Amino acid sequence: MPAITDFSAQAPLPEYDHPREERRLQGNPARTTWNHFNSANGDMAAGIWACEVGSWHIEFAAGKDEFFFVTEGRCRLIDEQGHAVEAGPGAALVIPAGFRGVFEVLEPVKKHYVIVDRKV
Numbered sequence: 001m002p003a004i005t006d007f008s009a010q011a012p013l014p015e016y017d018h019p020r021e022e023r024r025l026q027g028n029p030a031r032t033t034w035n036h037f038n039s040a041n042g043d044m045a046a047g048i049w050a051c052e053v054g055s056w057h058i059e060f061a062a063g064k065d066e067f068f069f070v071t072e073g074r075c076r077l078i079d080e081q082g083h084a085v086e087a088g089p090g091a092a093l094v095i096p097a098g099f100r101g102v103f104e105v106l107e108p109v110k111k112h113y114v115i116v117d118r119k120v
Helices: none
Strands: 015-017 024-026 031-038 044-051 054-059 064-079 084-087 092-095 100-117
Touching: 024 100, 044 064, 084 092
Parallel strands: none
Antiparallel strands: 015 031, 024 054, 031 044, 044 100, 054 100, 064 084, 064 092, 064 100
8 A cells, every 4th residue: 555755754865956058047056856756657746846046947848737835935937928926935836737938046945846747
């Protein structure tokens, strides 16, 4: 029987990266991911993500949605039409499948995330 994933009872190893060179707009922010959960069929992941100040272009695949809840810092998402949504501690957002725009970290940010990736 599958077990419940309790983030507080786990200590996954952090994974480090930076935005790809061709997507970077400002800075070269270090990003840290603690992935706490991957579904058996690979269509869902959940964990904690942190990032330094900077910005980069993002493009979500047709079947990929992300829900996130900010616990620290501030970030802003800007769509291709220039509409911006800012999020700070306590804010919850969904980046929908097919989204294209800019992810901007205004203050070092930490968020809990759930990514659903339906193969289309």
